[in-house]
Amino acid sequence: MPDEPTAEASLGQRLLSFGAFWLSALILVGGGLAVYYRSKVGDELKEFPEWLRALVMTDSVGQFFVGVLAVIFVTTLWSFVFRTKRSE
Secondary structure, X not given: OOOOOOXXXXXXXXXXXXXXXXXXXXXXXXXXXXXXXXXXXXXXXXXXXXXXXXXXXXXXXXXXXXXHHHHHHHHHHHHHHHOOOOOO
């Protein structure tokens, strides 16, 4: 029935769905960067955190990538947690 009100998710449920989304996104991005590191740099993964830190701090492409991730983070935080359903 279209006239029945739908149950809105609680704040905890919205935070959990936001956290699950970003956990999966970070696993995918981190895994992709680790595969790239192993194939291009060819070093052991114990040096990966230092390489990633240098990439983010000194390389303009790395800084751009972090900026894009920050914009996506803020957008998804707003849409998952703070946005409410508009009444029609």
